[in-house]
Amino acid sequence: MSNKNYLFFIVFFIFCQQLFSQQKSQNTFPLTELLEILEKHSNYKFSYADDDLKNIEVPEPPNMLSVSETITFLEGKTGFKFTLIGGNQIIVDAKIAIKANSQKLIVEELDEIILANVIAKGVSKMKDGSYKINFDKIGIIPGLIENDAFQTIQALPGVESVNEKVSNINIRGGTNDQNLILWDGIRIYQAGHFFGLISAINPHQNHTVKLFKNGTPPSYGNSVSSVIELSSDKKINQDFTAELGLTFLSTDAFIDTPLDQKSSIQISARTSINNAFITPTYLQYYDRAFQNTELTANPDKMLNTKEKFYFSDVSFRWLYKLSEQDVLRLNYFSINNELKFTAEEFSLNSIQRKVSELSQSSLGMGAYYHRNWSENLATSLQLYHSNYNLNSTNSSINANTYLEQENILYENSLKITSNWALNNLFELNAGYQFITTNTKDTETETTITNEEAIKNGINANNVFSNLRYQSKDRKTVLNTGLRLNYINTFHSLLAEPRLSFNQQFFKHFSIEILGEIKNQSISQVINFQNDFLGIENRKWQLANQQTLPVTKSKQVSLGINYQKNNWLASIESYLKKVEGISSQTQGFQNQYEYAQLIGDYKILGVDLLINKKFKNFDARLSYSFTENNYYFKDLPASTIPNNFEIANSFTFASSYSYKNFKASGGLIWRSGKPFTPISANGITNNQFDYELMNSGNLKNYMRVDVSVSQEFKIQKKLIAYAGLSIWNLLDRKNIINSYYRLNNNNQVYLVNQKALGLTPNFVFRLKF
Incomplete structure (x- = not known):
């Protein structure tokens, strides 16, 4: 033309x-x-x-x-x-x-795109090696009807969840506690509702999400795996907008309204709907979350059972433009999950009444101030407080027994950052961050008191600097930086160099080199005890340099990108080593379930992504290969397959859009994760007779998902949105975890944890 x-x-x-x-x-x-x-x-x-x-x-x-x-x-x-x-x-x-x-609120360096619409419209790969998702523009993802950030990033190569939980995202072999998750700069220690099955952050409060798998900027610290940064809209809204939504799991409301021309607020709230009515979707999630627990097991022995479960979240963002150069932002969020279970059990010729309660909550508050001193110099100040609380009680009234556990974490941070454009080629980013993190861990047979709590605290001072170079033709971009982390508690100074380099060549190609060294002083210990309904129990604990050392990681990657005529392709190979991991954080359910071992893991991987876009249709294919092994010096085996190893992972998806109609479908196939079988003897010397650790694999995992949505105008300022998704359309019986236990007759049996079956979900929203 x-x-x-x-x-x-x-x-x-x-x-x-x-x-x-x-x-x-x-x-x-x-x-x-x-x-x-x-x-x-x-x-x-x-x-x-x-x-x-x-x-x-x-x-x-x-x-x-x-x-x-x-x-x-x-x-x-x-x-x-x-x-x-x-x-x-x-x-x-x-x-x-x-x-x-x-x-326009602040002067920021433009995020330059290498690849646009990599897995869907609105998902881009940036020149600093990160992936950026814009939820205002995003297309539809198979199996999803809302913009769940943690579900969406799992469509990217190298991002998995071995048990389908958003609270257990494994990025390049890492555990979820090794990810740094931020919302508007506030660290989040509770990522999921429904015990990890859906995102705990309201999807309608998220404007963008940015994912760093490697080459992380030095302004981010205290994580040895990825950075997942969620951000609300940075614009002051001049018009009142509101949304009301209902799905088969929850109902929510969202308001974005100006207070005046210089200020606007966003408020969102969401709560589960099971107290009003039960849907098939809720039942599927309930069975998935509580399978193999007291809530679903042994129904014949349980009499007069009652359970009360709900989740909710509230978030708030206030943006105020103090002047043409100054911006102030305040944030708040609150996340809650509550479960109470009562039952009467016939045991020892009598009826015993049992009461178990489990409460999980998080709270975050933050203040952000930005000042543009000139066109070339800007400074920002970030303060936040983040709190996490897990409380569990279990009592048997007739037997007069009581047990309570509590895990509390609270963190405060101050961060100052300056951006200085030295000239047209160089930009300097430098700053300082102070972080104080405290935990309290308690287990008692009486009501918890302060004297019984095990308290720990770590204070860390961090200085960081990054120099960015971009050539005049924009074909060369180099970021090189350093973060120095001084942990006061251990009198330890740790250096963390970071690197990202991108060079365009042959018009449509670019080469990418990323590298980083990072450290982490907090971990999440996993306990599979049966005291509290049999639900997996995770507790945040600080490093003590003995049973929980400071974890350290090194990673380097090399990638090539191509984009031309609506074709794009990306291939990236990487090598990552993480040292100082504790076996208590890895979720072993074999002969080393209660051991306290310190070791390393090393992962070698390749991520491949190919996408083709037509007029109203696009298709993508992604593949990841990994070899991920543990190294524990106290164990006889020299190498042990990692619990989170997915050797081969394949995804094919396509989507179609026409005006306000969207549809998508996709296939996910991946090899089964490792597990430890037992020998034919079953039990020897009153113990399980296990074979070599992780010498077996579960069956391959496969899932087909579809989604459709339509937006239509009802009145001049009233828009309706309807969407339908089906997760696991073929209702395949996927096994995501297996382990052995003894029944009441001391017989060995295999516990198979099943993934979600065929699960429909529906959403209807009104936008004002």
Whole structure:
């Protein structure tokens, strides 16, 4: 198509906008929509920070302009810089904002995209090696009907959950407690509701999520695996918006409203619906969460059973523009899961009444202040408090027994960061962070008192610096940095160098080198005891340099990316070693379940991703290969397969979109994780006679998911959204974990934990 014909599409688009929309100006229309039109009818791709262009309106271009003439016209009208790189990618740099756009809050370095729409629309791979998901633009993911951040990132290669829980995300072989999870800069220590099956952070409060698997910037610390950074919208909303939603699991409300032209607030709340009515989806999640526990086992022995379970969360964000240079943000969230179970059990010729309660909650508060001193210098201050509380009680009234456990964590942090654009090529980011983390762990046969608690605390001072270089043609980007972590408690100084390098070549190719050294002083100990309903019990504990040392990791990766003519491909190989792990954090359910061993694990892996986009349809294929082994010096075996090793993982998915209709479907196949079988003897010397640790594997895992959604306009300012998803469409009986136990007759039996079966979910939302 000739460049001269672009005007036809632009004029036709403007005509439709003027004919059907009374809310837009007769002489202007959104810049982002114009760029989408230019992309659709040319080979050019536009890369830009979504927040920068979100509210930009541009005049109608003059007649008969070519693409280059249209871009020149837009540069003059917006003050933005359009830079052509790689033959067909145009970077829109919004550093120089036009006066009419007074809503720009802070000056940020543009996040440049290597690959756009890698697994769905709105999911991009950035030049710093991270993945960024924009939930305002994201397409539909198979099996999902809402923008669950922790479920969405599992569609990326190298991100798994061996037991389908969002609270147990395994990124390149790491355990979930090795991930640093942040919401607007506040660390989150409880990621899931329903004991880990769905995200605990309201999906409608998340504007973007960024995932670093390697090459993490030095401003992030205290994690040896990935960084998952959730962010709310950074724009002050000038119009009142609200949403009400209902799914087969929960109901929620979301409000985003201006207080004045300089301030706006967001409030979201969600609660489970099982106290009002029970859905098939809830029953599937209930059976999955509580299988092999007192709630679902031995129904013949239990009389007059009653259970009360619910989850809820509330989050708040206030944004205030103090001046053209100053911005203040306040955040708050509260997460709760409550379970109470009562039953009468016939035992020893009498009826015993048992009461068990389990409460899990988190609270976070944060304040963020940003100041632009000039076009080249900006400073920010971040304060936060994060609290986690797990409390369990178990009592048998007739037997006059009582047991209570408590695990409390609270953390405070102060962080100061400065960004200084030294010139057109170099930018310096430097700062300081102080973190104090305290835990309290208690187990008692009476009511808990402060004297019985085991308390620990760690204070850490951190300084960090990162130098960013970007060549004039934007084909070379280098980030090199260092984080120095001084742990006061142990008088230990730890150096953490970081590196990310991206070089474009042959127009459509780029090479990527990432590396990092990181440390972590907190872990989550896993206990499978049966005292509290048999539910997996996880407790946060601080390093003590004995049974729980400071964990250290090293990682390096090499990748090549390609994008041309709606094809994109990425392949990345990596080597990662983590030292100082405790066996108590790895979830062993074999001969070493109660052992206290210190060791390492090393993982070698390859991640592959291929995507092809057509007009309204796209398809993607991803594959991951890993070899992941433990090394415990106190064990006879030199190498042991890691509990979280998924040797082969394959995903194929496709999606279709037309106007406001979206549909997607996908297949997930992966090899079974390792487990430890027992010998034919079963029991020897009153103990399980296990074979070599992790010498067996579960059966392969396979799942087919589908999703559809439709948005439609009811009135001028009332929009409805409906969606339907089916998880595990074929109802395959996947086994996600196996271990051995003894029954009441001292007979050995194999416990198989099943994944979710066929699970439909439905959502209906009203947007005001």
